[in-house]
Amino acid sequence: MPGLIDRYAEVTPTKENLDWAELITLDLSLYEQPGGKAELVNQLDHAVRHVGFFYVKNFNIPQEEVNRQFALGREFYALPLEEKLKYHNAADLERGEYNGYRPSGRRNIGNEVKDNIQVYNIPKFDGYHERAHPAVVQENIKEIEEFSRKCHSEVVVKLLCLFAILLELPDEDQLVRDHLYDVKGEDHLRYMHYAARDPEENKKVGELYVSGHTDLGTVTLLFRQPVAALQILNSEGEWKWVKPQDATITINTCDALTALTGGLIKSSIHRVHAPPADQADVDRLGLLYFARPNNHVVLDPIPNSPLLNRLGLTTNAFTQLGQHLTTEEWVIARQSQQQRPKVEAKILNDGKYEYNEKDLEIIPGLAAKYYN
Structure with missing residues (x-):
């Protein structure tokens, strides 16, 4: 029955003195106040042009609802593997269909170490992505839909309006109309699980769970994860840890938004590092929402931006x-490239990753980039 799930218990934050990134925090309570949007755009301007990462707070989603989603993710990953595999289709993944379950260990990262990441993607509820779900998800699907819609209405829509003001568009809802929730698109909610690794395995892969990359959509919403692991590449070319801030969402801007803005808004470069010593044996549970333009939107630079x-x-x-x-077209091409099962990096002694050029090709003339 819905609701009969233990509360989510948060992991103790790291006490290590890490080299934390300095990121701005947008207070979305200003959004409806006189002059509030202009103030938020002024704060946002430098962040999206140079780093592509920032926090938001006061986003009208109670912490209890966020914790409930973490609890549902925890319950999903506690299911037996054979049950989770009922919602996995390897052929779909290789065709660029990314919804459903992706088990860990599908790919060799390098040096004979397999990936340690499980993913369960729940597509947005636009009527075009009907899927079967395990009981723990299906019994709570209305609650999950409500949370998914709130991610869009309370966060994504407001950020799109701020981006439109930044771009000086004649109508601040122009980008919103290209990202309507009930129009066919590839937005999805994700429960993500990173299993703690043996220190020797971590050493073989440069202490990384995921190498440096960009996301393919508009913005990614990362709800607070107390296990420190996320790092960003700042404008000085330095990797900095992203601190899990209480009552915030970490936002990063992505490839489709970079394409729409002719490169003005930076697609943030980030990676997932092995956690610090006092969290090294803790599995990392993720809750994310990926926003993308509607499927029909052409990813040319916006022509009417002064x-x-x-x-x-x-x-x-x-x-x-x-x-x-x-x-x-972009999502299918990029996700197909990401899910090629035989892609394996050569990992050098200094932890740098080198890939076969053909493995990175998305479309002729355009290859994915991985950042060391």
Whole structure:
């Protein structure tokens, strides 16, 4: 029955003195106040142009609801593997279909070490992604849908309006109309599980769970994870730890938004490091929401942005190849590349990752980038 799930117990935060990133925090309670949007845009401007990471607080989703989603994720990962595998389809993954369950160990990262990440993606409830779910998810599906919709309405929509103001668009809802929840799109809620690794295995893969990369959509919402692991590459080329801040969501901007803004808004570069010593034996549970433009949206630079036109930002990596990709085409191409099962890095003694160039090809002339 719905509701009969133990409360989520948060992991004790690290006490280690890590090299934390300095990120701004947007107070979304200002959004409806006179002059509040302008103040938020001023704060946002530098962050999205140079780092692509920031926090938001006062986002109208109670902590109890966030914790409830962590509890549901915990219960999903506690299921026997054979039960979870009922919701896994390897052929779908390789075709770029990313919803459902992805087990760990599908890929060799390098040096004969397999990945330690499990993923369960729940697509947005737009009527185009009907799927079967295990009982723990299905019995709570209305609650999950409500949370998914709140991620969109309370956070994504407000950020899209702020981006539109930053871009000087004539209508602050222009980007919102390209990201409507009930129009077909590839947004999804994710429960994610990183299993703690043996120190020797971590050493073989440069102490990384995931190497440096960018996300493919508009923005990613990462709800607070007390296990320190996320790192960002700042504008000085330094890797910094992202501190789990109480009552915040960590936001990063992504590839589709970079394409729409001709490179003005940075697609944030981040990686997942093995946790610090006092959390090294703790599994990391993630709760994320990935927002993407609706499937029909063409990812050309926005033509009616006075700011982009003034700066001459009228092309992007797609248009320079003569491509005018829709979101759906981009998602399928990028996710297919990400899920090639035989991709394996050569990991050097200094922890740098090197990939075969062909393994990184997304479309002819455009390859994925991994950052060391």
